[in-house]
Amino acid sequence: MTIQIKQLPLGPLQTNCYLVACTATSEAAVIDPGWDGRAIKERADRLGWNITKIMLTHSHFDHVGGLEEIKALTNAPIYVHPEAVTMLEYAPKAAAMWGFHIDPPPLADIMLTEGDVIEIGELRAQTLFTPGHAPGHVCFYLSEEAVLFDGDVLFQGSIGRTDLPGGDYALLMSTIREKLMVLPDNTVVLSGHGPATTIGDERLNNPFLQGDQWG
Numbered sequence: 001m002t003i004q005i006k007q008l009p010l011g012p013l014q015t016n017c018y019l020v021a022c023t024a025t026s027e028a029a030v031i032d033p034g035w036d037g038r039a040i041k042e043r044a045d046r047l048g049w050n051i052t053k054i055m056l057t058h059s060h061f062d063h064v065g066g067l068e069e070i071k072a073l074t075n076a077p078i079y080v081h082p083e084a085v086t087m088l089e090y091a092p093k094a095a096a097m098w099g100f101h102i103d104p105p106p107l108a109d110i111m112l113t114e115g116d117v118i119e120i121g122e123l124r125a126q127t128l129f130t131p132g133h134a135p136g137h138v139c140f141y142l143s144e145e146a147v148l149f150d151g152d153v154l155f156q157g158s159i160g161r162t163d164l165p166g167g168d169y170a171l172l173m174s175t176i177r178e179k180l181m182v183l184p185d186n187t188v189v190l191s192g193h194g195p196a197t198t199i200g201d202e203r204l205n206n207p208f209l210q211g212d213q214w215g
Helices: 037-047 067-074 082-097 169-180 199-205
Strands: 003-010 015-022 027-031 050-055 078-080 117-120 123-129 138-142 147-151 188-191
Touching: 003 037, 015 037, 015 117, 015 123, 015 188, 027 037, 027 117, 037 050, 037 067, 050 067, 050 117, 078 082
Parallel strands: 027 050, 050 078, 147 188
Antiparallel strands: 003 015, 015 027, 117 123, 123 138, 138 147
16 A cells, blocks of 8 residues: 555644655645644654645635645645635635634645646646635545545535635536546545545435436
C-alpha cells in the first residue's frame, strides 16, 4: 500500500483536514487546512511525513483557517482554483461575520484547472472542477487508490449547501451527476465534514440522488 490518510477534524465547525502521504517517499499533502496549522504539522512530523503540497478544495473560511500557519511552517506551495481566489482573500471577513478569527491567508502559488494532476510522491491526484457549493470548488481524485477528496460537494446522506454566496443548487446537482456519479461505486468519498462514504452507497441511499438520472 502506497497511500496513508489521516483525517483531522479541526476548528469550530469540525472541518475535516486530510493528510495524504505516499508511504514509498514519505511525501505528504495537506488538503483543506481548516484550522490550527501547527497541529497539522505536528501530526505529520510524528508520522515522519514531509508536507510538500497544500491543496484547497475551496476557500470557505472553515477550510482555510490554518492556511497561513501551515504555509509559514512548511513553505509548501498552495494549490487553488483561480475562481476561488476572491473568496480566499475575503475569508477573514467571512469568519468575522460568524464570530471567528482567522489570519489573513497567504497568496496561492499554483492555479488549478480541470484535469491537472498533482503528484504527491508516487501518488497522482487528478483535479476535478466541481462548482455549485462555492466558486472555484475542486475535488481531488486518486483513481488508482479509488479515493476522492470532495470538499463540500457530497456528504454521507446529503449534499453541500448552496445558500451561501456563490452557491448554485442546479449547478451543484449537475456537478454531482457529471463528475462524481460517473466514478466507480467503490470510490471512497472523503468529505469536508462528517464520515467517509462511497459513491455506490450515495447512489443507492442519498435522498438527494434518487431517480433514474443517477444510474
